[in-house]
Amino acid sequence: MNIEDYMKETPVKMKEIIQGADELFAEVRKEKFSRIVVTGSGTSYHSAAQTKKLMQHFLGIYVDVFYPFQIDKETFLDDASKTLLIGISQGGSSYSTYHAMKTGKEAGCSIASMAGTEGALIDEISDYILTVRCGEETAGAKTKGFYCTKLNLTLFALQLAKSYGRISAEDYAAEITQLEAYADHFLAIYEQSLQWVSQNRENLAAAKDIRVVGTKEIYGDTLESALKLLETMRIPVTGYEFEEFVHGIYNAVNEDSTIIILDTGEEGRVETLINVLSDWTDHIYVIGKNGRETPKDLKADFLNHPFYKTYEYIIPVQLVCAYVPQLKGIDPSTPKDKDFHRKLGSKKLDR
Structure with missing residues (x-):
């Protein structure tokens, strides 16, 4: 299966994960934690970074998100007995995540x-196995897994918040209704995004470098957008929060630069930024509910929920990753080197 096939599976898998939440989190929600630490690399890290604010909002406790290499004994200077460390790895075989989890356990x-996946390496060290039941995803650039990991973290937070008395059963049901609405709306945004990609694919295929700029509430999605474009387009791509971009990154924009702006409507200076950057490059694309009257802008029917917009703004970027690299002779579903992780010893692989 390829990237677009997995994307089309996403709303069904989201519904299945929601339905299985009571069972999946039955044991962990019995415990009372004062701190949550989440660790993972790449897409796993971005899932946690995107969900951090939501988790803190509902749980009312500190939530920290670290890359595995950032975790050491100094990460847990205080009593860690009420700290839960969550290790995320979609394939479940990341040695760096495993070793970070081991450090947490020793603390x-x-x-x-x-x-x-079931029976993963990272399960071996875990007190609570909270499998992201998104099903197999063999494409090198993960898409379905990103949505489902964010959803798993969200449901984890909601389940514990209800158990802790932070939200009522009615509040919990209302959040689930919102999440289901996003699952139901997913394919509508998919189709609108597909049309936008079809209109712009030739110009995007000619991009020499790409900057993705997003507002702060979708920072994790901004980072993930840049990673997916880099993995599949195989050109330099970087992602920045809006404020960080305007604090210096703009200096690198020139006539060859392609800019993709994720405009949620939260930042009032987006139009001004577009006007300034338009003096330097013609390759500016805006993804949002509003936008200019130009084929380069995607004006989609985004629902724009404060927390759950994370399930819609990245859809068009992922479809760029699915279709545009093919014009460059690249199979975006296949890594450049299938044997890379064996050579580097970075994952536990089946021999």
């Missing part, structure tokens, strides 16, 4: 794993 943390 006294409880350990949970969120892998996209």
Whole structure:
């Protein structure tokens, strides 16, 4: 299967994960934690970074998100007995995530794993196995797993918040209704995005470098957009929060630069930024509910929920990743080197 096939599976898998939440989190929600630490690399890290604010909002406790290499003994200077460390790895085989989880366990943390498969390496060290039941995803550039990992973290937070008395059963049901609405709306945004990609694919295929700029509430999605474009287009791509971009990054924009702006409507200076950058490059694309009257802008029917907009703004970028690289002779579903992780010893692989 390829990227677009997995994307089309996403709303069904989201519904299945929602339906299985009571069972999946039955044990972990019995415990009372004062701190949550989440770790993972790449897409896993971006899932946690995107969900951090939501988790803190509902749980009312500190939530920290770290890359595995950032976790050491100094990460847990205080009593860690009420800290839960969640290790995320969609394939479940990341040695760096495993070793970070081991460090947390030695410091006294409880350990949970969120892998996209049963019987994963990271499950071996875990007190709570919270599998992301998104189903197999063999494409090198993960898409379905990104949505489902964010959803798993969200449901984890909502389940614990209800158990802790932070939200009522009615509040929980209302959040689930919102999440289901996004699952139901997914394919509508998919089709609108597909039309936009079809209109712009030749110009996007000619891009020499890309900057993705997003507002702060979708920072994790901005980072993930840049990673997916880099993995599939195989050109330099970077992602920045809006304020960070205007604090210096703009200096690198020239006539060859392609800019993709994720405009949620939260930042009032987007139009001004577009006007300034338009003096330097013609390759500016805006994804949002509003936008200019130009084929380069995608004006989609985004629902724009404060937390759950994360399930819609990245859809068009992922479809760029699915279709545009093919014009460059690249199969975006296949890594450049299938044997890379064996050579680097970075994952536990089946021999």
